[in-house]
Amino acid sequence: MEEGSIIKKADEFLQVxxxxxxxxxxxxxxxxxxxxxxxxxEEMLARGGEEARAGVYANRIKLxxxxxxxxxxxxxxxxxxxxDFASKYLEVEEENNNLANLYVASYQLHSTLDFSEVLRIVLxxxxxxxxxxxxxxxxxxxxxxxxxxxxxEGISASELPRVVIGEGLIGxxxxxxxxxxxxxxxxxxxxxxxxxxxxxxxxxEHVIGVIAIYSLLVQKRSFSHVDYELFNLLAGHAxxxxxxSKLYTQSERKLSTIQGFLDLLKDKPRx
Amino acid sequence: MPNILxxxxxxxxxxxxxxxMRRVPASKVIEATDGVDALKKLSSNGVDLILADxxxxxxxxxxxxxxxxxxxxxxxxxxxxxxxxxxxxxxxxALSIGANAxxxxxxxxxxxxxxVGDFLSK
Numbered sequence: 189m190e191e192g193s194i195i196k197k198a199d200e201f202l203q204v205x206x207x208x209x210x211x212x213x214x215x216x217x218x219x220x221x222x223x224x225x226x227x228x229x230e231e232m233l234a235r236g237g238e239e240a241r242a243g244v245y246a247n248r249i250k251l252x253x254x255x256x257x258x259x260x261x262x263x264x265x266x267x268x269x270x271x272d273f274a275s276k277y278l279e280v281e282e283e284n285n286n287l288a289n290l291y292v293a294s295y296q297l298h299s300t301l302d303f304s305e306v307l308r309i310v311l312x313x314x315x316x317x318x319x320x321x322x323x324x325x326x327x328x329x330x331x332x333x334x335x336x337x338x339x340x341e342g343i344s345a346s347e348l349p350r351v352v353i354g355e356g357l358i359g360x361x362x363x364x365x366x367x368x369x370x371x372x373x374x375x376x377x378x379x380x381x382x383x384x385x386x387x388x389x390x391x392x393e394h395v396i397g398v399i400a401i402y403s404l405l406v407q408k409r410s411f412s413h414v415d416y417e418l419f420n421l422l423a424g425h426a427x428x429x430x431x432x433s434k435l436y437t438q439s440e441r442k443l444s445t446i447q448g449f450l451d452l453l454k455d456k457p458r459x
Numbered sequence: 460m461p462n463i464l465x466x467x468x469x470x471x472x473x474x475x476x477x478x479x480m481r482r483v484p485a486s487k488v489i490e491a492t493d494g495v496d497a498l499k500k501l502s503s504n505g506v507d508l509i510l511a512d513x514x515x516x517x518x519x520x521x522x523x524x525x526x527x528x529x530x531x532x533x534x535x536x537x538x539x540x541x542x543x544x545x546x547x548x549x550x551x552x553a554l555s556i557g558a559n560a561x562x563x564x565x566x567x568x569x570x571x572x573x574x575v576g577d578f579l580s581k
Contacts, residue, residue, distance in 0.1 A: 278569075285568035288478045296471045312471045315543060319565045407545035407563040 286414040289317055290421055297429040303437040306429045307339040310399070313422065315341055318415055319408035320401045324348045324380070326358065327389075327397040327430065335362055335398060342403070348380050351398075361386040362398050367419060374409060387419050389427035396427050461486045461579050462504055466497040466511040466523065467541070472564075476510055476541070479568045483575050494518025498526065506536055508578055510571075513542040513553070521556060528557035537578040541566055 296309045307325065314320045322342030326335035329350075335358060337348035354363040358381065361368050368386040383400035390396070399422060463486050467473045477488045489504050491497035493515045500506070509527065513520035520540060527533045539560045540553045550561045560574055 281569060285479075288568065289475065292471060292475045292478060296474065299470075309471060312469045316469060316472050316564050317475075319543075321543075405543055405545050405564070408565070 286417060289414055290417055293317060293418060293421055294425050297425045301433045301436040303430070303433040306426075306433040310422070310426050310430070311339055311341050313418065313426075314399065314401070317418055318401075319405045320385075320403070321405045322403040323383075323399060323401040325397065325399050326351060326362075327434075328353070328362065328395065335359065338397075351381075356381045357383060358386055358398050358400050361388050362395050364388075365390055365393060365395050367423070369411070373404060373411065385419075387423055389430065390423055391427050391431055396431055399426075461507040462489055463487070463575065464489045464491060464497060464500055464504070464506045464509045464511075466491045466494065466509065466515070466520065468492050468512065468515040472512065472541075476566075476571070479571055480575065482572045483579065486575075486579070494520065494523035494526070497523055501527070501533060506533075508575060509536055509538045510541055510575070511538060513540060513544055513549070521553060524553065524558050525556050537581075539571075539574060539578070541571070 293313045296313070297306065300306060300309070310325060314323055320341070322340075324337045324340040324343065324345060326348070327338050328334070329336045332350075333353055335351040335353065337345040337350075339345055340348060351358045351362070353359050357368060365388045367388065368383070370384040373384050379402075380400075383402050384404075385399075385401040387399045387401075388395045389398065461483070463480050463483070465473055465476045465480070465488055467476065467490075473490050473492075477490065480486055480488045489500050489506065491500045494511075495518045497509070497511065498518075501509075509523075511520040511523055520542065524538055524540075527536065527538065537559045538557065539562060540558045541562045541564060542549070542553075543564045544550075545563045553561050559578065562571060562574070
């Protein structure tokens with residue numbers, strides 16, 4: 189009885205022990221499975237983080253690329269604006285220079301009432317500012333209604349014949365009052381009746397003379413914008429300066445003649 | 460303040476060059492009507508640069524250049540010729556006797572101002 193009871197208890201204990209063993213094995217398997225699962229989850233999480241970071245970086249790169257593109261566009265825009273400003277600056281500078289030339293020419297023309305000095309200034313302007321090598325300055329002789337050369341450069345004024353108004357190129361310019369520019373200004377001609385440029389000197393619509401250019405300096409190959417402005421200035425301002433200085437000189441001469449008579453009359457009774 | 464001596468017999472050109480030199484910062488223009496006048500002005504003023512015409516009465520620009528270069532006191536002063544003489548041999552001649560640069564008339568103001576600025580900054 190005691191022996192049977194001991195064997196029964198030992199069997200029970202063995203059964204419990206086996207169950208315990210199976211339970212432990214189950215726990216170990218479950219543990220293994222969970223560890224595997226955990227590793228999987230960790231790996232997934234890790235992978236998911238990298239992807240998220242990659243996504244963030246991709247967004248940053250896109251933003252930076254957009255920013256770079258916009259900066260490049262702005263840079264190009266600013267560069268264009270700079271180019272535009274630079275060319276405008278050059279234009280303004282050129283215009284300033286041209287205005288300075290015109291101012292100086294005008295200032296000099298009206299700086300004196302001496303007829304011969306005005307003629308010298310006109311010659312200086314045509315040589316130095318326009319670049320003419322050979323030219324003549326004709327004035328209308330009121331008595332004969334002909335053009336007479338009163339000053340010249342590169343040729344003697346006495347070599348330039350009188351021109352009847354309306355005849356030949358110079359006469360026609362004097363009659364019609366319109367400037368003449370040859371198509372080929374480089375072709376130099378010293379023939380008095382074949383100028384390459386003819387500028388009428390006008391006070392309003394009244395022509396008082398003509399500047400006829402026969403050749404330009406070797407370095408002068410074409411006319412620029414300011415040359416035409418100078419021609420216009422000469423047409424008006426030189427005409428006024430020449431006309432007023434001529435009148436002034438004539439009146440001075442008359443005044444001195446009258447003064448001479450007066451002095452003579454004053455002196456007479458004393459004798 | 461750099462002193463620029465403008466040697467030119469034509470009042471129009473003198474005024475025009477003096478006008479252009481206003482654009483050279485802090486410069487002062489001294490005017491002379493010919494070579495002899497220029498030598499007088501040179502001796503009484505400290506001149507940093509000379510702008511000279513060639514065809515002038517009394518003493519022309521070429522004679523002035525050779526006299527300036529012959530004087531040790533003025534030897535280093537830059538000289539720019541401004542002239543109507545556009546032939547290559549005229550230019551070579553002026554440069555061979557001591558001119559530093561040669562410009563022909565009608566003078567381009569921007570070119571002149573730049574050239575003067577370059578010489579004065581050296």
